Amino acid sequence: MLPTPNLDHITSNDYENVYEPAEDTFLFLDALENDIEFLKNDVNPCICLEIGSGTGCVSTFLGQLLGDGSTLLLCTDINPFATAITVKTAIRNSIHLDAITTNLTSGLLPRLYHKVDILCFNPPYVVTSSEDVNSKNFIERAWAGGIYGREVIDRMLPLANDLLSSNGVFYLLVISDNKPDEICERMWRDYKFQFKISASRLAGREKQFILKFWRNQT
Numbered sequence: 748m749l750p751t752p753n754l755d756h757i758t759s760n761d762y763e764n765v766y767e768p769a770e771d772t773f774l775f776l777d778a779l780e781n782d783i784e785f786l787k788n789d790v791n792p793c794i795c796l797e798i799g800s801g802t803g804c805v806s807t808f809l810g811q812l813l814g815d816g817s818t819l820l821l822c823t824d825i826n827p828f829a830t831a832i833t834v835k836t837a838i839r840n841s842i843h844l845d846a847i848t849t850n851l852t853s854g855l856l857p858r859l860y861h862k863v864d865i866l867c868f869n870p871p872y873v874v875t876s877s878e879d880v881n882s883k884n885f886i887e888r889a890w891a892g893g894i895y896g897r898e899v900i901d902r903m904l905p906l907a908n909d910l911l912s913s914n915g916v917f918y919l920l921v922i923s924d925n926k927p928d929e930i931c932e933r934m935w936r937d938y939k940f941q942f943k944i945s946a947s948r949l950a951g952r953e954k955q956f957i958l959k960f961w962r963n964q965t
């Protein structure tokens with residue numbers, strides 16, 4: 748396994764405002780590393796986009812896995828502290844990426860000259876009240892997913908359909924409470940995305956899954 752990105756520039760004070768990498772983050776890294784030959788050879792990405800990049804650990808790791816620096820790495824996060832740290836993490840690990848503070852993909856489209864080939868989202872997925880989804884507290888906003896933990900996820904699904912290139916792939920982290928079967932059915936029914944569970948892990952009592960969606964037979 749490639750070493751995880753160096754995060755020693757991030758202080759405990761930073762983690763009061765930015766989601767600290769946890770089991771879900773590391774499951775994401777595993778799923779990307781397991782798929783790297785497929786991603787390099789079959790997807791051959793021009794643009795990768797991570798929504799909700801937090802510390803930037805996932806996108807920086809993806810940049811390291813892809814290795815040649817020719818893929819444009821873009822990140823968004825609704826939290827300005829997160830986008831600032833995402834850029835620092837990339838620089839600390841000699842990766843170039845751009846990070847934009849915005850809600851999901853708003854404000855991003857004018858910057859895209861090509862559809863997205865690899866889309867990653869480790870969303871707020873914990874079941875909470877709907878009010879918590881729009882909390883002013885950035886840490887709460889990192890995990891609060893509203894009803895069934897699906898409120899942010901459900902806003903992202905149609906955007907994934909709009910953004911992905913024809914051979915693009917979308918990795919989405921979910922937990923059992925989010926009803927992964929229903930998400931997959933919806934992606935197939937509404938957008939004809941094929942799907943599989945790319946990785947899964949029990950973290951405490953929570954079963955986490957990385958769902959992988961794509962359009963073509965790959």
Ligand SMILES: C[S@@+](CC[C@H](N)C(=O)[O-])C[C@H]1O[C@@H](n2cnc3c(N)ncnc32)[C@H](O)[C@@H]1O
Binds near residue numbers: 825885
């Ligand atoms: C579970 S954390 C994941 C962070 C990081 N990707 C990781 O794996 O460690 C979810 C991230 O999504 C961000 N987020 C929440 N709602 C968002 C939205 N509407 N648009 C963009 N980012 C959002 C949070 O600020 C947080 O950084």
